[in-house]
Amino acid sequence: MKNVAKATNADELLTDKELFYLYKKTKDVKIRNILVERYMYIVDILSKKFINKGIEYEDIYQVASVGLIYAIDRFDIDKGYEFSSFATPTIVGEIKKYFRDKGWAVRVPRRIQELSKKINKAKVELQQKNQKPPKVKDIAKYLGCSQEEVLEAMEASYGYKTISLDLNYDNNGDDKDIRLMDLMGNEDKNFKEIEDKDFINVFINKLNEIEVKIIKDRFFNDKTQSDIAKELGVSQMTVSRLERKIIFKLKKEYEKVI
Structure with missing residues (x-):
């Protein structure tokens, strides 16, 4: 991402685990930027x-970057989960919500479309810089335009397409196409399962x-206590006992993570 503030060389030499602990303690934007990179x-x-699903790659990339920032802010290193497992559902969820929301249904002036793209990019950069969603006046000041122009572009961006949820997207040569329904930004049903699996793995270790x-034979292999006792x-x-x-x-252990 662009315009990422540079951290000290000492911070850059820390491990990911050390950086997550440091960010959890300080909420220092420079530390978060290192993790983002x-x-x-x-x-x-x-x-x-x-790619090739009807929205430009640059826009998808910016939205995914916001998802990464959200994931870093929400991640709790003390739970013992892998960050990549934690971040993936968050990032994919943001991308799917963007696909659900975007798509021009009417002819909008080119300047409005271009300004809309700049607004989306500005939101990402201001969110990263200030650690909170930007207001209209913040976006206008950042882009050097009026609040009215920002509002006009944001309002125009709600001219969505009305299309069937069964519409298929070409899946880059794969056998199975992706339906629009599959890109809807619903809560990822696998997210809780990923957390539970990580928790169990950490606990067993x-x-x-x-x-x-005992725990594997009783709860995964369906053995009786008598069978285990004999073995x-x-x-x-x-x-x-x-x-x-x-x-x-x-x-x-579970009480510590809820």
Whole structure:
């Protein structure tokens, strides 16, 4: 992204984990900008998946960049999740919402269309700089135009197309085309599943070997306590006690993340 404030060399040498902890503590925009630069590759990868779908790549890229900023602001390093797993649903969600909202239905003057693009870009840069959504007067000042012109372009951008949700987009040669319905900006149903899987993986890594066997056999392999007791050479009561202990640990860990 352009106009990213430069951080100190010392900050740039920190690991991603250290930077996330530092940003969580300070909310320093310079720290966030370093993280933005390091993870822009995710924006590039995800944006390219939506090329030739009716909206210019530059616009998609800018929207995805906003999604990355949102993800960095929301990410909690203490939960132990991978940032890339956390950020992807957020970025894709922003892109899908943009596809849902954009598309000129009437002939709008070229100057209005161009100003609308500049406004979208200004929103990204001002959001990044000030850490809050910009107001109309902020955008007007940034672009060197009047508030009336900004409002005119923003209002004109609501001239959306009325098209079928079953409309197919060519999927760059893939066998299956993408329907407009698939690009709707609904809440990603897989987001919670990703969080849950990350939480379980982090929790299991904190258990000892016997505890891991019990939780996997009981809840993933559908084995009875008696079966597990025979394999471990212990009583069923011992397995039952250990299972209760594991569940108690699980509840305690979950309380930390909700």
